[in-house]
Amino acid sequence: MRALESAAMASGAVTGLELMERAGAAVAGHIRLRWPKAGRATVLCGPGNNGGDGYVVARHLHQAGWRVRVLGMDNTPGPDAAEMKRRWAEMGEIAPLTCGVFRAGASCDVYVDAIFGTGLTRAPQGEIAKMLAYMGGSGGDGHFFRERVVAVDCPSGLCLDSGAFLGAPRQPGEFVPHARMTVAFDSPKPGHLLERGPEVCGELVVADIGLRQWRERYENGRAVRPARTVAVWPAHDVADERANRSRLSAACLAKHAGHKFTHGHALIVAGGFGHGGAARLTARAALRTGAGLVTLGPPKSALIEHAGPPDALMRRGVDGAEGLATLLADSRITAVALGPGCGVDRAGAMLDPLLASKRPCVLDADALTALAARGLEGLHEGCVLTPHEGEFARLFPDLAERLAGPRPPRMMIVADYGRRGAEGTPVDNIAAQWQALADYHRALADQRGPLYSKLDAARDAAARCGAVVLLKGPDTVIAAPDGQARIHSAYYVPWLATAGSGDVLAGIITGLLARGLPPLDAAATGAFLHAQAARRFGPGLIADDLPDQLPGVFRDLGL
Numbered sequence: 001m002r003a004l005e006s007a008a009m010a011s012g013a014v015t016g017l018e019l020m021e022r023a024g025a026a027v028a029g030h031i032r033l034r035w036p037k038a039g040r041a042t043v044l045c046g047p048g049n050n051g052g053d054g055y056v057v058a059r060h061l062h063q064a065g066w067r068v069r070v071l072g073m074d075n076t077p078g079p080d081a082a083e084m085k086r087r088w089a090e091m092g093e094i095a096p097l098t099c100g101v102f103r104a105g106a107s108c109d110v111y112v113d114a115i116f117g118t119g120l121t122r123a124p125q126g127e128i129a130k131m132l133a134y135m136g137g138s139g140g141d142g143h144f145f146r147e148r149v150v151a152v153d154c155p156s157g158l159c160l161d162s163g164a165f166l167g168a169p170r171q172p173g174e175f176v177p178h179a180r181m182t183v184a185f186d187s188p189k190p191g192h193l194l195e196r197g198p199e200v201c202g203e204l205v206v207a208d209i210g211l212r213q214w215r216e217r218y219e220n221g222r223a224v225r226p227a228r229t230v231a232v233w234p235a236h237d238v239a240d241e242r243a244n245r246s247r248l249s250a251a252c253l254a255k256h257a258g259h260k261f262t263h264g265h266a267l268i269v270a271g272g273f274g275h276g277g278a279a280r281l282t283a284r285a286a287l288r289t290g291a292g293l294v295t296l297g298p299p300k301s302a303l304i305e306h307a308g309p310p311d312a313l314m315r316r317g318v319d320g321a322e323g324l325a326t327l328l329a330d331s332r333i334t335a336v337a338l339g340p341g342c343g344v345d346r347a348g349a350m351l352d353p354l355l356a357s358k359r360p361c362v363l364d365a366d367a368l369t370a371l372a373a374r375g376l377e378g379l380h381e382g383c384v385l386t387p388h389e390g391e392f393a394r395l396f397p398d399l400a401e402r403l404a405g406p407r408p409p410r411m412m413i414v415a416d417y418g419r420r421g422a423e424g425t426p427v428d429n430i431a432a433q434w435q436a437l438a439d440y441h442r443a444l445a446d447q448r449g450p451l452y453s454k455l456d457a458a459r460d461a462a463a464r465c466g467a468v469v470l471l472k473g474p475d476t477v478i479a480a481p482d483g484q485a486r487i488h489s490a491y492y493v494p495w496l497a498t499a500g501s502g503d504v505l506a507g508i509i510t511g512l513l514a515r516g517l518p519p520l521d522a523a524a525t526g527a528f529l530h531a532q533a534a535r536r537f538g539p540g541l542i543a544d545d546l547p548d549q550l551p552g553v554f555r556d557l558g559l
C-alpha cells in the first residue's frame with residue numbers, strides 16, 4: 001500500500017493531501033449511508049495519517065449537519081495530517097485524546113476510530129491502550145461500542161499484516177475494539193482477512209481512492225491489472241472472489257474439446273476396511289471437479305466396502321507400496337490424493353513410491369501425520385500439503401510456536417499450589433507463577449513491528465519443504481516455495497467446519513491437479529470452490545453435501 005501510494009504521488013497525478021481527502025470523504029460517506037439522519041459523533045484522531053483521515057471525517061460530518069466532537073493529540077503530525085487538523089481547527093475544538101476525556105463526553109451515535117492504521121509500530125500503551133480497552137468492553141460497554149464504532153482502515157491496535165492485536169494475546173477474549181464497519185482503502189490488507197481481522201472489522205468496505213492504475217504489477221511473469229476495486233458487503237471474501245474469478249476463467253475450468261483422459265485421471269488412495277468414508281468423499285469431490293476419471297484405491301481386502309454408488313467411480317485394489325508403484329507406472333494417472341482415512345502406517349508406506357513418481361499429489365490427514373514422523377525429504381513442487389492447525393504444528397513445530405506468540409502461563413496451577421501449600425509445597429512457586437504472568441504481559445507490551453503472521457508461517461513452511469502448503473482455517477493461506485501466496489477467507493461460511501469437509505477439499509484440489517492446474521492455482525481455486533459450495537448449500541451442511549453443490553457453483557461462475 002505504501003509503495004502504491006508513493007508511486008501515485010511520485011507520478012505527480014495525485015498528492016498525499018488529495019488521497020487523504022478522498023479517504024476521509026469515503027469514510028464520512030459510508031457513515032452517512034448507514035446513519036442517514038445527522039446525529040452525534042465522536043472522532044478519535046491519532047498521531048499519524050490515520051488521524052489525518054479522522055480530521056477529514058470530522059469536517060465532512062460537521063458540514064453534513066452532525067454534532068461532532070474531536071479528540072486528538074498535540075504532537076506535530078506529518079504535513080498532510082497537520083493540514084487536515086488545521087482545517088478542522090477552523091471549525092471546531094480538539095479535546096485531548098485521553099480515556100477520562102473520552103468517557104466524560106455525551107453518548108454518541110457513531111465513534112470514529114482514527115487512532116492507528118497501517119503505521120502501528122508497537123503495542124498501544126498508556127492512555128490510548130486504556131481507551132481502546134474501554135471501547136473493547138473492559139468497562140462493560142463492549143456491545144454499545146460494537147454497534148457504533150466505525151474504524152478508519154482498521155480497529156486501532158490491529159496489525160494489518162497478521163490480523164492479530166499488538167499487545168494482546170492471540171486468542172480471542174481480550175478487550176479489543178470491535179467495529180461495526182471498517183472502511184479500508186484501495187484493497188483489503190492481510191490483517192483484514194486473517195486471524196481476528198474478520199471478527200473485529202465488522203462489515204468491511206473497501207473504498208476506491210483512485211490508486212487502481214498504480215496497482216499494475218507483475219504476476220507469474222505477466223503484467224496484470226486487477227479488476228476495479230468495488231465496495232462489497234459482507235466483503236470478507238472480496239479479495240479472493242475478485243482474484244479467483246479472473247483466475248478461474250484464465251485457468252479454463254470449463255471443459256473444452258478432448259476425451260476423458262484429456263481431463264486427467266485422479267487416484268485416491270483409501271484405507272482399510274471400515275475406514276473408507278473419507279476417501280469416498282475425496283473421490284466424489286474429484287469427480288465433480290471434472291477429473292476425466294477417478295479411481296479409488298483401497299487395499300484389496302477392503303474393496304467390498306466401496307461397492308455402492310457413484311458408479312462413475314472406478315475401484316482398484318492397491319496393496320502396499322509395491323501396489324502403488326505398479327499403478328503409478330501408468331502415466332495416464334495425473335494426480336494422487338493420499339491421506340484421508342488412509343491410516344498413518346499405510347500412508348507412511350505409500351509416501352516413498354508416491355514422491356518418487358513425481359506425480360502431482362495432495363497430502364492430507366494421515367499422510368501429513370506420517371510425513372511429520374518420516375521427515376520432509378522428497379517433497380517436490382507438485383505436492384500440495386493441506387494441514388489444519390494441529391497438523392501444521394506437527395510438521396513445523398517451530399513455525400507454529402512462533403505463530404502462537406508468547407504463551408500465557410497456566411495460572412490454574414497457582415490455585416493448586418495454594419491448596420497444596422499447606423502440605424509443604426514451597427510458597428516460592430506462587431511467586432514464580434506470578435512472575436511468569438508478569439513476564440508474559442511484558443512480552444505482549446513489548447511487541448513491535450508487524451507480528452509473525454499466518455501468511456509468514458505458510459510461506460516459511462512452503463520454502464522449507466519445497467511444496468505448496470495450504471494452511472486451513474476460516475482464514476486459509478496458500479503458499480508456494482517461491483514465495484507466492486494467497487489468502488482465502490471463508491469467515492462467512494462457518495458451517496464448513498464439519499467432519500469430512502477437509503476430505504472434500506483434498507478431492508477438489510486433486511481433481512484440479514489431475515486436470516493440469518499448477519499446484520498453487522489448484523490449491524487456491526480449490527479453497528475457493530470448496531467455500532462457494534458451502535455458501536450455496538447454507539447452514540445444516542454436512543460434508544456429503546459439498547461435492548454435489550459443485551455443478552451449481554460452476555454454473556454460477558458462468559462455466
Ligand SMILES: NC(=O)C1=CN([C@@H]2O[C@H](COP(=O)(O)OP(=O)(O)OC[C@H]3O[C@@H](n4cnc5c(N)ncnc54)[C@H](OP(=O)(O)O)[C@@H]3O)[C@@H](O)[C@H]2O)[C@@H](O)CC1
Pocket residue numbers: 005016019020021023024046047048049050051052053115116117118119120121122123124125152153185
Ligand atoms: N499515506 C497515504 O497517502 C495515505 C494514508 N492514509 C491513511 O494513513 C494511515 C497510515 O498512516 P501512518 O503511516 O501515518 O500511520 P498511522 O497508522 O496513522 O500511525 C502512525 C503514527 O502512530 C505512531 N505510533 C505507532 N504505534 C504507536 C503506538 N503503539 N503508540 C503510540 N504511537 C504509535 C507512529 O509513531 P512512530 O512509530 O513513528 O513513533 C506514527 O506517529 C492509513 O492507515 C490510512 O488511514 C489515507 O489517508 C490514504 C492516503
Ligand SMILES: Nc1ncnc2c1ncn2[C@@H]1O[C@H](COP(=O)(O)OP(=O)(O)O)[C@@H](O)[C@H]1O
Pocket residue numbers: 365388472473474476490491492493494495496497498499500501502503504505530
Ligand atoms: N470456522 C470456519 N469457517 C470456515 N471454514 C472453516 C472453518 N473451520 C474450518 N474450516 C474449513 O473446513 C475444512 C476442515 O478441514 P479439516 O480440519 O481437515 O476437517 P476434516 O478432517 O474433518 O475433514 C477446511 O477446509 C477449513 O479451512
Ligand SMILES: [K+]
Pocket residue numbers: 050113114115116117151152153154155156
Ligand atoms: K483506525
